[in-house]
Amino acid sequence: MTRRIRIIGVGPGDPDLVTLEAVAAMRSVDFFVVTDKSGTVKKGMPDPLVHARERLLDRHLERAAVVVKVDDPPRERREEFTGTDADYRAAVAAWHEARIEKYVAVLAEHEGDAGFLVWGDPAFYDSTIRVIDAVAEHLDVEVEVLPGISSIQLLAARHRLVLHGVGAPLHVTTARGVLDAVAAGQENLVVMLNRVIDLPGLEDWSIWWGGNLGTPHEELVAGTVGDVLPEIEAARERLRAAAGWVMDIYHLRKT
Numbered sequence: 553m554t555r556r557i558r559i560i561g562v563g564p565g566d567p568d569l570v571t572l573e574a575v576a577a578m579r580s581v582d583f584f585v586v587t588d589k590s591g592t593v594k595k596g597m598p599d600p601l602v603h604a605r606e607r608l609l610d611r612h613l614e615r616a617a618v619v620v621k622v623d624d625p626p627r628e629r630r631e632e633f634t635g636t637d638a639d640y641r642a643a644v645a646a647w648h649e650a651r652i653e654k655y656v657a658v659l660a661e662h663e664g665d666a667g668f669l670v671w672g673d674p675a676f677y678d679s680t681i682r683v684i685d686a687v688a689e690h691l692d693v694e695v696e697v698l699p700g701i702s703s704i705q706l707l708a709a710r711h712r713l714v715l716h717g718v719g720a721p722l723h724v725t726t727a728r729g730v731l732d733a734v735a736a737g738q739e740n741l742v743v744m745l746n747r748v749i750d751l752p753g754l755e756d757w758s759i760w761w762g763g764n765l766g767t768p769h770e771e772l773v774a775g776t777v778g779d780v781l782p783e784i785e786a787a788r789e790r791l792r793a794a795a796g797w798v799m800d801i802y803h804l805r806k807t
Contacts, residue, residue: 561700566766582664583618625650739806763800
């Protein structure tokens with residue numbers, strides 16, 4: 553009998569932002585596979601995002617959740633090995649391969665349908681769909697994706713923004729690609745996956761920033777880049793201290 557794997561978008565962090573469809577999907581599976589980064593977080597502390605997923609399941613399930621934790625394989629992040637685009641892609645590919653191997657093993661060990669909880673929406677800068685499609689090549693499974701509220705949507709709502717002009721485009725990229733996008737002529741961007749926020753030459757652009765959106769520690773900053781970058785950095789440090797992790801996103805627009 554073919555098993556199901558359900559990739560479930562659970563929103564940016566607030567249990568109230570989980571869709572009814574996602575709740576139904578969570579209640580339909582037999583267990584959840586959760587990646588545990590405890591081996592890589594600061595001072596060996598437990599992975600706070602594992603606890604966040606467990607709280608979300610406690611809120612929405614009618615029974616105790618069966619959570620199978622998988623140690624996240626190490627990922628090469630050192631600049632000397634990921635500085636070029638080719639090196640970065642090779643490091644990510646190796647990390648994905650290691651995850652595929654671990655997921656195949658854990659799914660082979662447990663019977664029934666499995667759920668993977670993805671922050672935000674699985675379609676935006678998340679590797680789960682690609683990884684699970686590769687897992688499906690090794691197992692008799694049917695894969696289904698359930699969308700979620702993305703941090704892009706929540707950022708716009710929190711700042712009361714329309715992210716684009718009338719009939720105008722919106723460019724979505726990462727911190728690694730933002731300056732190249734601007735050099736190529738992009739003037740209206742959403743930027744995700746920010747290890748640092750460094751925007752040389754864009755001091756007069758407008759920025760709307762949000763960190764750990766949809767969580768009790770949510771932070772918001774808006775203004776001109778040159779004026780508010782120190783405020784954003786201070787907010788990021790507060791998030792690290794309070795939550796143990798930072799997921800932030802910003803909208804950047806040429807004035």
